[in-house]
Amino acid sequence: MSGHVQTLKEGTDFEKKHVPIIECKDEIAVNELYEVKVHTDGVPHPMEDGHFIQYIELRIGELTVYRGSMTQYVKPEISVVLKAPSEGHEGLKMTLKAFMFCNLHGLWTYEKEITIKK
Numbered sequence: 421m422s423g424h425v426q427t428l429k430e431g432t433d434f435e436k437k438h439v440p441i442i443e444c445k446d447e448i449a450v451n452e453l454y455e456v457k458v459h460t461d462g463v464p465h466p467m468e469d470g471h472f473i474q475y476i477e478l479r480i481g482e483l484t485v486y487r488g489s490m491t492q493y494v495k496p497e498i499s500v501v502l503k504a505p506s507e508g509h510e511g512l513k514m515t516l517k518a519f520m521f522c523n524l525h526g527l528w529t530y531e532k533e534i535t536i537k538k
């Protein structure tokens with residue numbers, strides 16, 4: 421199952437406890453430090469022996485910028501501060517991608533586009 425990446429389709433509680441939602445600003449300024457949080461959409465995933473989130477990964481496009489390994493003793497969410505691109509990137513759109521991996525139910529993903537202010 422881990423070779424198959426899933427995302428929100430029907431909004432069931434099963435999906436909501438596996439799909440990582442990205443929480444951050446829609447627009448950032450050049451060189452701005454901005455916080456990105458990744459967590460599930462209001463339905464907590466169990467963190468117990470035999471069933472837990474093993475990692476959360478955050479990418480900008482295809483570039484991995486953060487990866488947090490987890491066990492059943494960790495709350496499955498991350499908060500990371502990123503730095504926006506430098507001058508010359510005004511107007512650029514970037515796609516943030518989050519991945520959440522459940523040891524039983526595989527890999528789940530979500531995308532959010534953010535824009536560098538002009």
Ligand SMILES: [Fe+2]
Pocket residue numbers: 438465471472522523524525
């Ligand atoms: Fe699961």
